[in-house]
Each structure stands twice: as structure tokens, then as C-alpha cells.
Amino acid sequence: MGTFTDYQKMEQYLRDPEGEADAFWEAGPLLWVDWRDYDEWILQGVCERLPETARFHYEIQDSSLPRGADILLERDGALTAIPYAPDRMDRDTTLKAAQARIAPDYQLRYFLPSAENDTIGFCLLSAAEWRELEAAFGPQAVARQFQPFGPESCLFG
Numbered sequence: 746m747g748t749f750t751d752y753q754k755m756e757q758y759l760r761d762p763e764g765e766a767d768a769f770w771e772a773g774p775l776l777w778v779d780w781r782d783y784d785e786w787i788l789q790g791v792c793e794r795l796p797e798t799a800r801f802h803y804e805i806q807d808s809s810l811p812r813g814a815d816i817l818l819e820r821d822g823a824l825t826a827i828p829y830a831p832d833r834m835d836r837d838t839t840l841k842a843a844q845a846r847i848a849p850d851y852q853l854r855y856f857l858p859s860a861e862n863d864t865i866g867f868c869l870l871s872a873a874e875w876r877e878l879e880a881a882f883g884p885q886a887v888a889r890q891f892q893p894f895g896p897e898s899c900l901f902g
Contacts, residue, residue, distance in 0.1 A: 775866035
């Protein structure tokens, strides 16, 4: 039997969240982000889950600000700094910048059952695949497990 795609793993999980919970937590398509992770690790994890043609370039540069560094994301040939606070980088800002960078073709959603932890799981699918899951299981059933997040979301605050 061939390997399951992330979409197939999520479809299987949504069919039976209780019965599939252990397998999904351990071998599902989750990108785990810990509040102590380096921000570039988050970007690396997102890029690794994207098809090669959708991957993006990012780089780290020294900064004179108290945080000591900037992360620049490439879009349309231009590098733009992620808008961190002057004194620190943070996971929420990095995730929002990654989300903005991959939209509208792809979307990260956080795995709601992991939201009470200091390490949160995220799933990345194409926007079309999220629509397919919502059509098959209903938007509320999908949202109970995989929450979209936006500019005002604070997951690690």
C-alpha cells in the first residue's frame, strides 16, 4: 500500500477523530511549533510541507534592534522583513507572516486539540483541499479540529 498524503490523513482523522486521535497526533501531517522554537525553524517546516514549486526563500540578517536579527521573506523578487516588535521575535508573528506569504493558494490552520499546550500543531493544505474537506465534512466539523488563524490571532501569547 502506498503512503497516505497529508490530505488523506486529515480525511481519515475527520471521519473518526476519537478513533484516529493517537495515530494522527503521532504520525499525522502536523507541523509542531513550540513556544521556544527558533522562528526560522517554523519557516523551514512550512517550506518543507509545500510543493517544491510553492516554496519561498527567506533569510536572516543581523539587526541593530534589541532583538538582534530580522527575518526577510521573499515575494515577487523582493525581500520584506517580518514585522516583529523591536525587542523580540515571536512565534505568532512568524506564523502570520508565513500564512500571508503562502496565501491564497495554501493555508495553515492550527490543530485545535493541541491549542492548550505550549507546543501547537499546525496543518498545511492547499486552499482547494481545505474547501474539499469542508464540503465533505461540513465547515463546523473541520473548524472544530483545524482552526484558521488571522492577523488578530494570539496562539502563543
